[in-house]
Amino acid sequence: MENLKLPGIDYAALSPMLILFGVACVGVLLEAVMPRRLRHPVQLTLALLATVGALIAVIVGHDKRIVTIGGAIAVDGPTLFLQGAILVLGLVSLLLIGERSVERGGAFVSQAALTVGSQKDLRQAEGQPGSTEVYPLTVFALGGMLVFVAANDLLTMFVALEVFSLPLYLLCALARRRRLLSQEAAVKYFLLGSYASAFFLFGIALIYGYAGGVQLGQVHDAVTSPQRSQVLLFGGLALVAMGLLFKAALAPFHVWTPDVYQGAPTPVTALMAACTKVAAFGALLRVLYVAFDGVRWDFQPVLGTIAVLTMLVGAVLAVTQTDMKRLLAYSSIANAGYLLVGVLALNKSGLSSTMFYLVAYGFSVLAAFGIVTLVRDADGEATHLSRWAGLGRRSPLFAGVFTFILLAFAGIPLTSGFTSKFAVFGAAVEGSQTWLVIFGVITSMLIAFPYLRVVVMMWLSEPGETTPTVSVPGVMTSAALAIGVLATLALGVVPGPLLTLTTDAAQFVR
Secondary structure, three states, X not given: OOOOOOOOOXXXXXXXXXXXXXXXXXXXXXXXXXXXXXXXXXXHHHHHHHHHHHHHHHHHOOOOOEEEOOOOEEEOHHHHHHHHHHHHHHHHHHHHHHHXXXXXXXXXXXXXXXXXXXXXXXXXXXXXXXXXXXXHHHHHHHHHHHHHHHEOEHHXXXXXXXXXXXXXXXXXXXXXXXXXXXXXXXXXHHHHHHHHHHHHHHHHHHHHHHHOOOEHHHHHHHHOOOOOOHHHHHHHHHHHHHHHHHHOOOOOOOOHHHHHHHHOOHHHHHHHHHHHHHHHHHHHHHHHHXXXXXXXXXXXXXXXXXXXXXXXXXXXXXXXXXXXXHHHHHHHHHHHHHHHHHHOOOOHHHHHHHHHHHHHHHHHHHHHHHHHOOEEEOOEEOOEHHHHOXXXXXXXXXXXXXXXXXXXXXXXXXXXXHHHHHHHHHHHHHOOOHHHHHHHHHHHHHHHHHHHHHHHHHHHOOOOOOOXXXXXXXHHHHHHHHHHHXXXXXXXXXXXXXXXXXXXXXXXXX
């Protein structure tokens, strides 16, 4: 016992995660003891302050390059950049969530949307606070994501995976207006996510048997040893990859995405589309670049095939969709394929361009779902594509904003979508993955069709009696939309500062 040495802990490096987890626990306690009329303003303010405080802690510690808690957490360039991205995107997501502050008949809907409803529903909703448990759950999820991208051993990564997944399962069930659809989405996400977590855990067991440890540095050292069992190595890698590919919505592990995106409350869908993708690809980058770099020639063809399949599935099935949220879900799947192209470059350019793409796509998708929350009728969000016909005549400003975002998704120049695709494709060519770039360009042309179909429908069709109105956005939704649109424009016109930042951050520590 006298020789027992406790692992060193750098609390300053861990402070962003500690802030979020501490505030989330406080939020749970306040939810139990606070009067209902005070819950919403207090919980929203607390969540926003926690996110801003954690972001400040990341910025203050931007020069840290350490491994702490006995090698369980690595704080390096990619960790700090991805944590900052998660917090900024999470802050914008909280603005969208905060606008949905009033319950109407038990539904989690926006204050602005009540102007569309009947006077009876309006009277019923007055004075009733919303589902305020959404705030501590969101903060818990963001905290788990910060740990996920910083995890330097597979067991810590698994714990972080569960910490941010469980709140998301609950958040998906909060859209009580479409109660059955939302609960069905939550159950599907939970069941499939549980299977993915089980595969991930079995993979950790196999890798432990192969390497004699679960730290990524230990795995890296073991990979270079030819005397060890290759069955355990590749079996473990395959199972761990399944868990990560599920979270990243890569084919064939993407099947949950359209149903969950459609059934979950739209701001929660925005949170998942932006922040969860950053967390999933951040962990995938660390596992492939740090632990399994020595067997790149073995997994590159397999993951390359998955990237091609993902791009094709996202592009082709997006054409057949008639619901806006499902269309954006398949768009998210296709973009996951483009991101995997950057990952498989397996060089510094691939790492930096993938991080740039994650930020650029995150801002664009938040703006897209922000617009979806505003297109409403008396029954709530009008997500069927036929309802958007003629929207440009009725609400030209918001139709113009949505058109700009769709053009960014299509990769039109002067948008962040073009810059990010150009960056990941350039890195892939540099990494001798030209065949992936060819498929990426082809699928980019395919997926442009459903985007342009929506643009034509909004601007060249006459508005009908069923064409919904666009609700006047509140301050927080307006701020979220402004941030998303300006970031999409800025990263398309002047991407240099962020590209420089990602290049400087593109260095892992073991």
